[in-house]
Amino acid sequence: MHKVVTSIFAILTTIPLLEGNIVNAELFMIGTTIAAFLVLLTRKLNFKNLFFAGMLFSFSALFKIPAAFDLPVIIFAWLIFMKKTARKDILKIGVSSLFLIAGFLTPILITFVWYYLRGAFNQYLVAAFLQNVGYLSSWRPSDVEKSFLVRNAPLLQRILVVLLGMVILYWKRGKLSQQFIFTTLWLLFSLFAVTLSERPYPHYLLQSVGPISILLGLLFSNKNYEQVLVIIPLTLAFFVPVYYKFWYYPTTTYYARFVKLSIGKITKEEYLSTFGNQVPRNYKIANYIISSSRPDDKIFVWGDSSPIYALARRLPPGKYVADYHIKDFSSPAETAAILTLEMPSFIVILPASQEFPEIKNLLFKNYGKVEEVEGAQIWKLLKPTLRGLNNFNFSVK
Numbered sequence: 001m002h003k004v005v006t007s008i009f010a011i012l013t014t015i016p017l018l019e020g021n022i023v024n025a026e027l028f029m030i031g032t033t034i035a036a037f038l039v040l041l042t043r044k045l046n047f048k049n050l051f052f053a054g055m056l057f058s059f060s061a062l063f064k065i066p067a068a069f070d071l072p073v074i075i076f077a078w079l080i081f082m083k084k085t086a087r088k089d090i091l092k093i094g095v096s097s098l099f100l101i102a103g104f105l106t107p108i109l110i111t112f113v114w115y116y117l118r119g120a121f122n123q124y125l126v127a128a129f130l131q132n133v134g135y136l137s138s139w140r141p142s143d144v145e146k147s148f149l150v151r152n153a154p155l156l157q158r159i160l161v162v163l164l165g166m167v168i169l170y171w172k173r174g175k176l177s178q179q180f181i182f183t184t185l186w187l188l189f190s191l192f193a194v195t196l197s198e199r200p201y202p203h204y205l206l207q208s209v210g211p212i213s214i215l216l217g218l219l220f221s222n223k224n225y226e227q228v229l230v231i232i233p234l235t236l237a238f239f240v241p242v243y244y245k246f247w248y249y250p251t252t253t254y255y256a257r258f259v260k261l262s263i264g265k266i267t268k269e270e271y272l273s274t275f276g277n278q279v280p281r282n283y284k285i286a287n288y289i290i291s292s293s294r295p296d297d298k299i300f301v302w303g304d305s306s307p308i309y310a311l312a313r314r315l316p317p318g319k320y321v322a323d324y325h326i327k328d329f330s331s332p333a334e335t336a337a338i339l340t341l342e343m344p345s346f347i348v349i350l351p352a353s354q355e356f357p358e359i360k361n362l363l364f365k366n367y368g369k370v371e372e373v374e375g376a377q378i379w380k381l382l383k384p385t386l387r388g389l390n391n392f393n394f395s396v397k
Contacts, residue, residue, distance in 0.1 A: 005217035012209045016249040019203035026206035029060035029067040034210055036060070040074050040100075041182075047099050054103020062107060065129065066193035066207060071104060073186045080170050080181055127319070131329060158195060162188045180218070180226050184233045187211035191240050200246045212237050278305055281374040285348060286311035288371055288378060293345050300339060302359065303350025303376075317342035323354050332358045343381055351375030 013027065014020045020027070036056035043049045053074075060067035075097050082089045115124035149156075165188045169181050190208040197204075215237070218230045241248075261271040272279045282305050289299055289312040299314045306321040318338040320326045326335050336358035339347070347359070347367060351374075367379035 001217045001221035004220050005213045008216050009209060009213040012213065013206060015251045016254045017202070017251050018205050018209070019201075019249065020206065021254070022203065024203040024206065025064040026203050029063040030206060030210055032056045032059040032063075033067055033070045036070075037074065037186075045096055050096055050099035051103035051106075054100040054105075055107055056103075057100075058104045058107040061104070062111065062128075066196055066204075068104075069189045069193040070186065070207075071100070073182070073189050075100070076166055077178075077182045077185055080166070080173050080185075081178060127329070154198065155196075158192055162192050176229075177226060179214075180229065183211045183214045183218075187215065187233050187237060191237065195240060195244060198244060200244055202241075202247050202249065205241060205246060208237060281376060282308050282311060284373045285376055285378065288373065289314060289346055289348075292370075292380070297345035298342060299346040299348065300344045301348045301350065302356055303348075303353035305350055308348065314346075317344045327354070332356050335359075336362065343384070345381050345384070347379045349377040349379070 012018060012020065013030070033056070036053040039049050039053040039056065054071075057068070057071045060070065075093070078093045078096070082093065111124070111128075112121065115121045165184065169176065169184060173181060187208060190211060194204045194207055212234070215230050215234050219227060219234065222230070240246075257266070257271060257274050260266045261268065269280050272283060286308055289308075293299070293314065295313065297314060298317045299309070299312060300317055301308045301321070303323055309316055309321055318330075318335060320330055320335070326332065336356075339359065339362060343366065347363065349356075349359075363379055366382060368382050369377055370380045371378040
């Protein structure tokens with residue numbers, strides 16, 4: 001069974017179907033989450049191991065907050081496994097949970113102190129934690145004006161599903177293995193986390209790959225009645241992406257076009273264009289910037305092509321690298337103020353990008369258009385000595 005589960009997990013976390021071929025936070029957080037469960041399920045539950053496991057859960061949450069919903073899995077599993085007559089187990093579970101939560105909070109509190117000492121506590125708190133609250137209804141912007149219950153009805157329904165699942169597992173605990181109960185609990189909480197924002201990005205589903213792999217392993221390997229029961233949680237796992245219309249990416253074509261490139265049937269530019277018409281353009285822009293700037297020069301790209309920063313190996317002047325993040329979490333006026341202060345060596349204006357009138361005055365007075373690549377304008381700073389003088393007044397409100 002272990003080989004089956006490991007093989008399924010390896011495949012689902014690497015193929016394009018769930019964006020496993022792209023570096024997303026989920027790929028990092030599932031590693032520390034699995035390590036935490038490994039400690040809790042195989043080691044003695046003393047203070048050191050509980051605290052360490054809590055820290056591992058915290059590392060996962062620091063990669064992405066939804067990972068925090070994996071922590072309650074083990075606590076509810078302890079409660080379900082608890083014997084009716086063993087009241088002392090309640091106290092033991094309470095103490096163990098406190099040690100676990102203490103370990104979870106410690107790394108987060110350390111980050112608070114670190115950013116506070118650098119005068120960036122408010123920015124960190126908003127960017128890393130408070131902004132995530134808006135994700136709960138961001139995919140349904142029209143619901144903002146509705147009442148609390150109406151607006152959050154889908155979220156409350158998902159909470160009820162999780163609660164119902166836990167009640168059923170507790171009710172039937174005498175007939176179910178601990179492995180089945182734990183894995184189903186993990187699936188319920190991970191699916192809840194996956195659907196928090198109701199956004200259909202397939203890499204969100206990577207958080208549920210761990211329990212799904214184990215359940216599939218039970219389906220293929222077990223030869224008892226749980227082999228049939230496992231179909232119930234697996235049905236839920238496959239229902240969620242269908243119901244919420246999660247996107248998916250073809251897998252066979254991804255590898256087939258690489259083979260075509262390898263044997264010379266298509267050119268490199270044709271290969272790049274299969275990922276999107278903008279990809280060859282982004283490579284050309286990046287190559288121009290690399291050949292025309294120094295490694296420590298900063299650039300700014302206005303539009304939805306933040307990979308240009310990585311391709312060019314150049315840093316942005318501010319913390320946001322996509323126009324929609326600037327619009328959602330900052331403002332064009334604030335960005336213009338940062339550009340005025342930092343004066344990046346190059347500014348790239350992509351075609352079909354949103355209007356940015358605040359940047360026009362800066363461009364025309366301090367930059368010259370040096371290149372145009374498939375509609376993308378590349379502007380170069382004419383007088384680098386102006387950098388940091390902040391001689392243009394953009395008010396930030």
